[in-house]
Amino acid sequence: MPEKFPDSEAAKKVIQIKENFDFENGHLSPSLKDDDNILSKCFNYHAPGQARDLGIYPYFREIEETGSSHVVIDGKRVITISSNNYLGLAKDPRVISAGVNALEKFGIGCTGSRFLNGTLNLHRALEKDISEFLNREDSIVMSTGFQANQGTISCLLGRKDVAFSDRENHASIYEGCAVAPGKTLRYRHNDMEHLEYLLKKNSHIKGKLIITDSVFSMSGDVANLPDIVKLAKNYGATLLVDEAHGMGVLGDGGKGACEYFNVEKDVDIYVGTFSKSLGSIGGFVSAKSSVAEYIRHKASAFIFTAALPPASVAGVIEGLRILVDDTERRTRLHENTAYIKRAFFDMGIQVNNNQVPIVPIQIGDEALTLYMNRLLFDDGVFAGVAVSPVVPPLKAMIRTSYTCEHTREDLDQILDSFKKNMKQLGVFPQ
Ligand SMILES: Cc1ncc(COP(=O)(O)O)c(C=O)c1O
Known part of the structure; x- marks a missing residue:
């Protein structure tokens, strides 16, 4: 991964990503130039490498240590909001x-x-x-x-x-x-x-x-x-x-x-x-x-x-x-879900009014979403990204999910990072 990008470079970085990334019809796709044999599509599949070079590749991150609310990646302890370990049972x-x-x-x-x-x-x-x-x-x-x-x-x-x-x-x-x-x-x-x-x-x-x-x-x-x-x-x-x-x-x-x-x-x-x-x-x-x-x-x-x-x-x-x-775990999960949804709602983000701990933050543009995800990681927040074809083109999102093990400090750190980075990228009106 390249060094952390300076904040003032954010807009330039997004433009650089758009210019150097193989967005085809708005999604991460192979460039099918030379389709003469069955493997040509593989040899011409450059998007993941380009994304890695740009420091925005979000997939197959190697996790070195796991916890219920934190993981270690690249030697760095980060809060995870990308797992489905809702009740924290994976390491009980x-x-x-x-x-x-x-x-x-x-x-x-x-x-x-x-x-x-x-x-x-x-x-x-x-x-x-x-x-x-x-x-x-x-x-x-x-x-x-x-x-x-x-x-x-x-x-x-x-x-x-x-x-x-x-x-x-x-x-x-x-x-x-x-x-x-x-x-x-x-x-x-x-x-x-x-x-x-x-x-x-x-x-x-x-x-x-x-x-x-x-x-x-x-x-x-x-x-x-x-x-x-x-x-x-x-x-x-x-x-x-x-x-x-x-x-x-x-x-x-x-x-x-x-x-x-x-x-x-x-x-x-x-x-x-x-x-x-x-x-x-x-x-x-x-x-x-x-x-x-x-x-x-x-x-x-x-x-x-x-x-x-x-x-x-x-x-x-x-x-x-x-x-x-242990019904108390579910109660804590619901409390965390309500807390984070209320805070995102107050930031002007549309959230589902239910008890489901999956909170997608829709950004739309794929370059912005991938870059945003990278900035969150720099702040110590590990989230998942969904781009087309998982979601429709230009409906790219950061998929966030919560567990009963997240503390209020964790949730506040996540919110602060979203607030800061969305503002910096001009992603929502704040
Ligand atoms: C709605 C839904 N059904 C089924 C599955 C598949 O579950 P598993 O990971 O156990 O194969 C998933 C997992 O992502 C899912 O989200």
């Missing part, structure tokens, strides 16, 4: 100790699929815990949340079926729909009129599946589950909800947005992940026994991949116990 001593015990007992991996040799009694114990927690008949623990969505959707959506998927749904839902033989129609984000229009138009189709994230990972929006449930009932559709960012965060018991809206009974398939509030890795799907039994025997993304390693499973079992018992 009880979770670590459960993981260590399982590691010693079962070894580092399962060396095979759950289907054949990779199902430990630990996997079944976790499945029972999840089913009990969510009041479902059965659950299947998979190796990632991505696979849980991809595997479930691709095996359920048959040739004659139609999926109705929110446009802002996670990539794993897109992938599941792409692999499935059935058709997918995307409705405008959280737009119930559009969803109803599509359902009405396809009312003759017997197999209809509505798919939505409960909490959208980039915007932090919450799905309009009460209306989605009504539409699912009116049009005879099955409902799949991905609670990746809802579980541990929303609802009195931390079960997610379905609990928050009191629609748990109306949701047919509940998908979740252990990589956010539970601080680990892995995913699951919960449903009626016969549905789970079918997915267990049909989902390629589950059958043809190695099982979740024992240490992760044991850590999640312990993490889930803490998530249920």
Whole structure:
């Protein structure tokens, strides 16, 4: 990384970035000059190198030490607002100790699929815990949340079926729909009129599946589950909800947005992940026994991949116990979320009025966003950046997310840095 840029150079720097960076249609893309063979696109892919030379490359940062609210990068201790470790469980001593015990007992991996040799009694114990927690008949623990969505959707959506998927749904839902033989129609984000229009138009189709994230990972929006449930009932559709960012965060018991809206009974398939509030890795799907039994025997993304390693499973079992018992963590998370959102709102930034600890700061222009992110890092704040195609072109954002472990001092330092740098770059009216 180059030396810290002098403040007075900010505008010049943004211009330099715009002139030297390969923005194609406003997003970070390869320059496809010489497309004669399959690898030409790789040899002509210069954008990451250019961004590194300009000191604004934000990805694959090597983290040397981790904590719940801080990490060490390039030897420097910085506050992290880019993780999804909402309840601070990734480094909880009880979770670590459960993981260590399982590691010693079962070894580092399962060396095979759950289907054949990779199902430990630990996997079944976790499945029972999840089913009990969510009041479902059965659950299947998979190796990632991505696979849980991809595997479930691709095996359920048959040739004659139609999926109705929110446009802002996670990539794993897109992938599941792409692999499935059935058709997918995307409705405008959280737009119930559009969803109803599509359902009405396809009312003759017997197999209809509505798919939505409960909490959208980039915007932090919450799905309009009460209306989605009504539409699912009116049009005879099955409902799949991905609670990746809802579980541990929303609802009195931390079960997610379905609990928050009191629609748990109306949701047919509940998908979740252990990589956010539970601080680990892995995913699951919960449903009626016969549905789970079918997915267990049909989902390629589950059958043809190695099982979740024992240490992760044991850590999640312990993490889930803490998530249920220690409600104080969720209270602290909500307090931090309310504090930071109020302060951003007072700075003139639009924020969602909900309890979701994902707070996107939309900058728009990609050069400005990448440079802003670099300036935040110089101030000791490590945030994530989303540029096209993750978000639409010219809607680049700094994605910030919070945990129960951030202190008021951390939050004030983050706010001060945003305030200073946005003012310096002329990004918002202050
Ligand atoms: C909404 C949503 N669903 C699913 C996933 C995939 O989860 P995992 O990281 O466990 O594969 C993510 C992760 O980014 C997500 O944000």
